[in-house]
Amino acid sequence: MAERCFFVFFKWMEKRYTETHQKIDWKRMEEDIMAKQHAPFRYDYVGSFLRPEKLKEARKALEEGKITAAELKAVEDEAIRDLVKKQKEAGYHVITDGEFRRSTWHLDFMWGFEGVAHKKTEQGIAFQGEDAMLDDTWLTGKIRVGTHPFVEHFRFVKDLEDEHTVAKQTIPAPAQFFAQMLIPGNLEQTRKVYKTDEELMEDIAEGYRKVIRDLYDAGCRNLQLDDCTWGLLVAEGFAGSREEIQESAEKFVKVNNLAIQNQPEDLVITTHVCRGNYHSAYFSSGAYDPIAKPLFGEEQVDAFYLEYDDERSGSFAPLAEVTGEKKVVLGLITTKSPVLEEKEEVKKRIYEATKYIPLDRLYLSPQCGFASCEIGNKLTEEEQWAKLALVKEIAEEVWG
Numbered sequence: 378m379a380e381r382c383f384f385v386f387f388k389w390m391e392k393r394y395t396e397t398h399q400k401i402d403w404k405r406m407e408e409d410i411m412a413k414q415h416a417p418f419r420y421d422y423v424g425s426f427l428r429p430e431k432l433k434e435a436r437k438a439l440e441e442g443k444i445t446a447a448e449l450k451a452v453e454d455e456a457i458r459d460l461v462k463k464q465k466e467a468g469y470h471v472i473t474d475g476e477f478r479r480s481t482w483h484l485d486f487m488w489g490f491e492g493v494a495h496k497k498t499e500q501g502i503a504f505q506g507e508d509a510m511l512d513d514t515w516l517t518g519k520i521r522v523g524t525h526p527f528v529e530h531f532r533f534v535k536d537l538e539d540e541h542t543v544a545k546q547t548i549p550a551p552a553q554f555f556a557q558m559l560i561p562g563n564l565e566q567t568r569k570v571y572k573t574d575e576e577l578m579e580d581i582a583e584g585y586r587k588v589i590r591d592l593y594d595a596g597c598r599n600l601q602l603d604d605c606t607w608g609l610l611v612a613e614g615f616a617g618s619r620e621e622i623q624e625s626a627e628k629f630v631k632v633n634n635l636a637i638q639n640q641p642e643d644l645v646i647t648t649h650v651c652r653g654n655y656h657s658a659y660f661s662s663g664a665y666d667p668i669a670k671p672l673f674g675e676e677q678v679d680a681f682y683l684e685y686d687d688e689r690s691g692s693f694a695p696l697a698e699v700t701g702e703k704k705v706v707l708g709l710i711t712t713k714s715p716v717l718e719e720k721e722e723v724k725k726r727i728y729e730a731t732k733y734i735p736l737d738r739l740y741l742s743p744q745c746g747f748a749s750c751e752i753g754n755k756l757t758e759e760e761q762w763a764k765l766a767l768v769k770e771i772a773e774e775v776w777g
């Protein structure tokens with residue numbers, strides 16, 4: 378019976394491929410099946426990893442003019458190869474470059490577009506307990522993109538895939554790009570280039586569609602949009618009224634959906650919703666309730682990676698708004714502290730979430746990356762891998 382099912386499925390795939398591709402590309406077919414069936418994975422992670430000391434030193438040396446960009450790249454390549462080896466040894470099915478070629482999770486991506494400028498910040502951004510020294514990034518002209526550097530970065534990871542793993546590319550969500558250009562310090566300049574939010578959204582979305590298409594052509598089947606804008610809207614003490622929150626939420630969903638519309642069916646697109654992560658400090662607190670309907674209901678992604686590592690994220694009740702077959706990756710293990718969670722406690726929480734989403738559509742991961750910015754969180758590499766070992770152990774006990 379199993380063989381028969383497999384045979385029918387196989388025939389169906391063969392037919393589908395013969396219709397859409399002139400010639401059957403067996404390798405690509407195999408890759409597509411794997412990505413579609415498994416991403417996200419029962420035990421998964423968000424994407425960034427602690428930068429090794431050697432890499433930090435090399436980036437500093439480049440800044441001081443002591444080494445060339447090519448020499449830095451050689452150090453990055455070696456560090457990424459080593460990281461992927463460890464990801465595989467840890468038994469994970471997703472591989473990433475740990476965001477080792479970036480200084481931040483979001484701004485470096487924006488710098489890859491024409492019309493975007495940046496410089497070292499003087500003030501930084503106030504996180505809880507620490508100012509995040511992220512480059513000031515603003516518009517100087519219309520947003521356009523040629524070949525984005527991340528496409529080449531992705532190719533490097535893609536080459537390290539094997540039959541058990543799928544390469545994941547993380548990029549900031551289009552809404553993040555949009556929000557960056559509307560922050561108080563940037564608004565006036567942005568308005569010189571784009572008279573309306575709609576025009577700005579159109580160009581951001583068009584740029585993203587080009588990058589996503591190029592990533593797809595480079596073999597990407599697992600793409601994650603990292604999004605802190607929602608964390609901002611639900612932030613306790615956020616000055617906006619209910620109507621203003623709804624208005625912003627609608628714009629964020631709109632620009633995100635515009636950017637990912639008409640994508641190939643075999644490209645898995647997920648999103649990680651975040652409250653900020655910088656040197657173990659966070660940016661905002663607040664439950665998902667006020668934005669659950671637009672985010673979980675209207676955003677056209679395949680899965681949500683959600684922070685649920687402490688009370689700052691509120692209850693699971695907003696998950697009732699998740700529509701269709703969308704999946705939810707519960708971020709129940711924290712990357713902000715090295716303390717290992719109680720296994721039974723985590724399991725209990727997974728089962729609590731099944732009140733709103735069936736177990737079959739639930740997954741487990743840390744709540745965020747380990748180093749959203751190159752400075753990284755306050756835990757050691759050894760503690761980072763211990764966290765991931767715990768995620769895997771719990772997932773295997775829950776889902777078998």
Ligand SMILES: [Zn+2]
Pocket residue numbers: 423649650651652653654744745746749
């Ligand atoms: Zn995060």
